[in-house]
Amino acid sequence: MGQSLLNEGMKVARTIPTMKEIRGELPEPVGFVPTMGYLHEGHLSLVRRARGENRSVAVSIFVNPTQFGPQEDFETYPRDAERDLTLLRQEGIDVVFVPEAEEMYPADFNSWIVVEGMTEMLEGASRPGHFRGVATVVAKLLNIVQPNRAYFGRKDAQQALVIEKMVNDLNMSPEIIVAPTVREPDGLAVSSRNVRLDPEERQAALVLWKSLSLAQQLRSGGERSADRIRQQMIALIEGEPRARIDYVSIADPESLRELDEIDRPALVSLAVRIGKTRLIDNVILDGAS
Numbered sequence: 001m002g003q004s005l006l007n008e009g010m011k012v013a014r015t016i017p018t019m020k021e022i023r024g025e026l027p028e029p030v031g032f033v034p035t036m037g038y039l040h041e042g043h044l045s046l047v048r049r050a051r052g053e054n055r056s057v058a059v060s061i062f063v064n065p066t067q068f069g070p071q072e073d074f075e076t077y078p079r080d081a082e083r084d085l086t087l088l089r090q091e092g093i094d095v096v097f098v099p100e101a102e103e104m105y106p107a108d109f110n111s112w113i114v115v116e117g118m119t120e121m122l123e124g125a126s127r128p129g130h131f132r133g134v135a136t137v138v139a140k141l142l143n144i145v146q147p148n149r150a151y152f153g154r155k156d157a158q159q160a161l162v163i164e165k166m167v168n169d170l171n172m173s174p175e176i177i178v179a180p181t182v183r184e185p186d187g188l189a190v191s192s193r194n195v196r197l198d199p200e201e202r203q204a205a206l207v208l209w210k211s212l213s214l215a216q217q218l219r220s221g222g223e224r225s226a227d228r229i230r231q232q233m234i235a236l237i238e239g240e241p242r243a244r245i246d247y248v249s250i251a252d253p254e255s256l257r258e259l260d261e262i263d264r265p266a267l268v269s270l271a272v273r274i275g276k277t278r279l280i281d282n283v284i285l286d287g288a289s
Contacts, residue, residue, distance in 0.1 A: 010088065012096050016099065019095070023095070027056050030147045030148050031054035031058070034060045035061055037063060038083075038084065038192040040182075040192060046179055047088065047091050048091065049177070056094045058094060066136060067129075067134045078195050118158070119132075119158075123159070139166065148174060149174060149176075149177055154282070156280070160176070181282075188209055193279065194279075200242070204240050204241075207274075211248070212270070214236055215250070224262050225261065226259045237270075243274055246272060249270065250266050250267070265284055268283050
C-alpha cells in the first residue's frame, strides 16, 4: 500500500495516490468526515454517525493553510496527530488521510473555487479569503476520497451552507449531511480551540451560549424584532469583560441575509473573541408566531 500503514485494520494514507488506492478497495457506501484534527466529541459524533450509516468510513486530518488569514492562528492551531489516530482507531475507522500541505498544494497549484454571495458576510466579511480556502480544500478532498456521504457539524453553519451550495452548483455526487452541534454540559459548543482557553476564559466563553439562549427565550416570549433581540444579545456579551464581539447576526438560514422581523426560521450566529481565542456558535430560531 505504498505509504499507508496498517494499524489493527485502520490504514493511514499520507499521499493522494495512496488514498485513492485504498479508496478503491473500500466496500460501498463510504462515509467521509473531513477534519483539521485535534479531535473532540463533535468530530467523534460525526464519525459514529458515518460508521452507523455506511459500510466504510474515511476521515481526513489536515490543517488547511489556505483558509487562514495572515494574522490568524494557523501556526498555533492545536495539533496532536498520534492522539487523533488513536481515537479514530478506537472508533473502527477504515482509513485516515493525513496529507502534508505540499501534497495538497504543490508549488504550481493555481486553481481555486469561489462560492459567491453567501461567502461575503459573517465569517467571510471577518475573514477575507477564508471560504475560498474552505471550498477549494473540501472540493479536493471530495474528489480524492469520492465518498457517498460527507459529514459536517452545524456549529460551522455558514461553512455547511457554502459546501452544500458548492456541491449542488458543481453537480458533485456526495450527499452532504449536517449534524447538530455537540455541546459541553454547560452549553459551550465543543471546539478544538477551546483547549486554548485558560480557566477564567473558559468560564467567560459561556457568554456565547448564554446570549444564544437569551435569543431563544425572547423569541419564545413573542419577540419578533431581530434588532431588539440582537441588541439584548450584544448587551449581555458586552457585560463580560473578557469578550470582544466580532459579529452578532440574525439572518435567513439559507441566504444569510439579515432579517428585520422574525417571521420565518432564523439563524442566530455570532463570533466572539475570548482573550486571544475566537469562538463561533449559532442556533436556529423558530419563525412561528
